[in-house]
Amino acid sequence: MLGRRRFLAGLAVPAISSLSPASSFAAKVWQPPELPEGAIEEGGLERIAGKVPLIKRSFRPPNFETPLDYFRDPITRNDAFFVRYHLSGIPEVDAKTWRLKIGGDAARTPLEYDLPRLRKEFESVDLVAVCQCSGNRRGMFQPHVPGVEWGVGAMGNARWTGVRLRDVLQKAGVGDNAVEIAFNGADMPAIQGTPDFKKSLPVPRALDDTTLIAFEMNGKPLPHWNGFPARLIVGGWTGTYWMKHLTEIEIRSKPLSEFWMTPAYRIPAGLFPTVDHFPTQETAANQPITDIVVNSLVTSIHDGQRVTRGQMVDVAGVAWDGGRGIRDVEVSTDGGSSWVLAQLGKDLGRLSFRTFMHKFRVAAGDAPVVMVRAINQRGDVQSPKLILNPAGYHHNVIPRIRLEVA
Numbered sequence: 001m002l003g004r005r006r007f008l009a010g011l012a013v014p015a016i017s018s019l020s021p022a023s024s025f026a027a028k029v030w031q032p033p034e035l036p037e038g039a040i041e042e043g044g045l046e047r048i049a050g051k052v053p054l055i056k057r058s059f060r061p062p063n064f065e066t067p068l069d070y071f072r073d074p075i076t077r078n079d080a081f082f083v084r085y086h087l088s089g090i091p092e093v094d095a096k097t098w099r100l101k102i103g104g105d106a107a108r109t110p111l112e113y114d115l116p117r118l119r120k121e122f123e124s125v126d127l128v129a130v131c132q133c134s135g136n137r138r139g140m141f142q143p144h145v146p147g148v149e150w151g152v153g154a155m156g157n158a159r160w161t162g163v164r165l166r167d168v169l170q171k172a173g174v175g176d177n178a179v180e181i182a183f184n185g186a187d188m189p190a191i192q193g194t195p196d197f198k199k200s201l202p203v204p205r206a207l208d209d210t211t212l213i214a215f216e217m218n219g220k221p222l223p224h225w226n227g228f229p230a231r232l233i234v235g236g237w238t239g240t241y242w243m244k245h246l247t248e249i250e251i252r253s254k255p256l257s258e259f260w261m262t263p264a265y266r267i268p269a270g271l272f273p274t275v276d277h278f279p280t281q282e283t284a285a286n287q288p289i290t291d292i293v294v295n296s297l298v299t300s301i302h303d304g305q306r307v308t309r310g311q312m313v314d315v316a317g318v319a320w321d322g323g324r325g326i327r328d329v330e331v332s333t334d335g336g337s338s339w340v341l342a343q344l345g346k347d348l349g350r351l352s353f354r355t356f357m358h359k360f361r362v363a364a365g366d367a368p369v370v371m372v373r374a375i376n377q378r379g380d381v382q383s384p385k386l387i388l389n390p391a392g393y394h395h396n397v398i399p400r401i402r403l404e405v406a
């Protein structure tokens, strides 16, 4: 299913590299210098069906991240949207034979839908929301931690169109004994012994009106690699819950205790005090990862970039969080001694990327160190230093981007 393994040299060299002709990655694509050497070398641009060349992290299962340049636009193109799978058995789902089953021991009436009926029977809604892999930026952890060594591009922001999960669940009837809603997709382990990828949500999170069963992404049917014909959208929560090729929904009276819920996708208890709770899954030692922490990404400049005295420099990028919405983005050009407010771009909703922009002039004698910190509507700020955790989650460190004055 995957294209031939090859490195597409000279293909669409991103603008960020052309800004910096001295960059040693100019022939490839910009990658964070903190990544393990092997990840940078292996992470060439490669093409899989229907996608522009993306940064390859692994082939089996397919894990490809979006090059930095595509985040200059607050909406991520479908053909540049990242791809993340745990399992290598990924069927090409036929929309005509696809069915969604809703059942479980706490469902009043089990249901089954085909695509036209599911779309017709429930109100259509749309929502702009960030899908960010829990492990986005894992490769930037120092010391390095095991897992897919993602740079900054295991995320994307799209307008999703679908039906509310709540409406479908209410049709089936959520019993008073229900504690979790579980999800399965059409993909399967290719090797015996690998557990199937199943996830669950707390009932209130499943009933929230920002939890959707989506059929469209940016006005087009979901691309194969992003979950055709239907996937879950869990606005504000990390990508792990966004089940692709959704086939089964289970209304459960007991917590789901399979591998991808526990021990996988866990953070140490209390280490990130602002995140949402998932009461039926928490232990004294750890809790499931839940919502995205406040974060930003600078897309206009990178560490080590050359600038000239007197030049105007753009500090631009996107900021996002787990759904409170971005209140401010602050920029420092003097290594954190003083901060100014960046200009925010159009508000596409509290679950979306929010663009920001600040311009400054490189003055005589300056050695600018640019720092950016996003703040959400609750007052959560990006972290001044890395919060170590075994799985390498929630990297939202305030960057230090040193510019070299020529």
Ligand SMILES: Nc1nc2c(c(=O)[nH]1)N[C@H]1C(S)=C(S)[C@@H](COP(=O)(O)O)O[C@H]1N2
Residues within 6 Å of the ligand: 081, 082, 083, 084, 085, 086, 087, 131, 132, 133, 134, 184, 185, 186, 187, 197, 225, 226, 227, 238, 239, 240, 241, 242, 243, 244, 245
């Ligand atoms: N069926 C299925 N759905 C899945 C996964 C998977 O392996 N199989 N991975 C999840 C994870 S961890 C992430 S980060 C998102 C990635 O979504 P994308 O591949 O559309 O970018 O899908 C989620 N849904």
Ligand SMILES: [Mo]
Residues within 6 Å of the ligand: 084, 132, 133, 134, 135, 239, 240
């Ligand atoms: Mo993920």
